Amino acid sequence: MTLQSLDSLQIAQALQALVRPGDTFWWGQATAEPLTLTQALTAHRHAIAQGGRLRVFVGIGLADTLQPEQADVLDFFGYAASGPHRALAKAGVLDIVPCHYSHLPQLIAQGSLPADVVLVQVSPPDAQGRYSLGLVHEYLTAALEKARVVVAEVNPDIPWTHGSVYLTEADMALCVAATVAPAVLARSEPGPAEQAIAQHIAARIEDGSCLQVGIGNLPEAVLAALHQHRDLGLHSGAIGDGMAALAQAGVLTNARKTTDTGVGIAGILMGSQALRSWAHQNPQLQLRPTSYTHDAQVLSSIDKLVAINSAIEVDLTGQINAEVAGGVYLGAVGGAIDFLRGAARSRGGLPIVALPASVKGKSRIVAQLSGPVSTPRADAGLIVTQYGVADLRGQTLSQRVHRMLDIAPPEHREALEQQAHSLLRQQGAVFVAQG
Secondary structure, eight states, X not given: OOOBOOOHHHHHHHHHHHOOTTOEEEEOOGGGOOHHHHHHHHHTHHHHHTTSOEEEEXXXXXXXXXXXXXXXXXXXXXXXXXXXXXXXXXXXOEEEOOOOGGGHHHHHHTTSSOOOEEEEEEOOOOTTOOEEOTTBOBTHHXXXXXXXXXXXXXXXXXXXXXXXXXXXXXXXXXEXXXXXXXXXXXXXXXXXXXXXXXXXXXXXXXXXXXXXXXXXXXXHHHHXXXXXXXXXXXXXXXXXXXXXXXXXXXXXXXXXXXXXXXXXXXXXXXXXXXXXXXXTXXXXXXXXXXXXXXXXXXXHTSTTEEEEEEOSEEETTSOEEXXXXXXXXXXXXXXXXXXXXXXXXXXXXXXXXXXXXXXXXXESEESSOSSOOSBOGGGOOEEEETTEEEEOTTOOHHHHHHHHHHTSOGGGHHHHHHHHHHHHHHTTOOOOXXX
């Protein structure tokens, strides 16, 4: 198959010959979005849909490709409403699939989540003619196995990365040259709260630990605080620039990992050119599918697994909301519970949820969640704010409340304590005063 240089209209015409009305589209999320293809799809959606409708699975967004007005032809559904995709949720055109991230591959395989057409962004081929998926494996590999049509854009800025899945020309119905640079996860300097949280977490992490982190300024601040550590390992869903910096500083060696010794494991690379350059042909990094990165047995087999995830709010007993704020869906159930449970079962593991204690004067440590319970309190481990660490493991409800009050914003603690009495009474528990 010849690599074709096509403009947006020509790509749309080629897609029209491959797509059937009612088809469901999948593509890599965030930095892995094949922007040349997705922009052609959305710009010419009416012609490609051929009088019908098309479905699009939505993950984390970095580009503004998807817009609410496109719901005239496109039906959006997905597991997340992060970044620009929050606009879809606010407009009421995004139908959420509230499932654990680890369940996505099986749901695809059994047909509960259809996958007809998969658009991928790939690296140039190696000497053996293998196109690397570059920045992502995740659930995309499961979609590739089910898809009737695979369309690829080849981008010279995409690294060739080691992994378990590669594509050849025989796998592709259409292969085009990329005309748009890869999306980049923008970074900003962490504020005082994030830096304080990072220091609290770094003090708990031992040399030789294996890291799982989420994405954003707070996880990057934590990684920046670990440069005095030694022989850290990597097993994570997403990684960013901070992980590459740890590796280049000689801190991230994977030497003490009890599983995949010497190799860092990730599902997706979310960062900048610095991350892509470090990952290119790096034998010490492997991308793996969600069925491996989030597997319960794999995670529990890793000693000193430190899982660091975020939340929108946490209640006084440890229930965690990571999905809804102010009545708007803007997060996800995601993989937090997969990693928290894995870290809890890991020998020497640390299940951590970290968040600034307040935002715009409003406490994020609350008596009652304003959204769904994304992670039940039975799976809560260490909750960290800039005011300290609340280790909830093995604690009674009353003990949890006291520990959570200690890390709440000081100006909100008195009101929260008063609400705690009523909260525990409703749950058939008692509030035992400290003393």
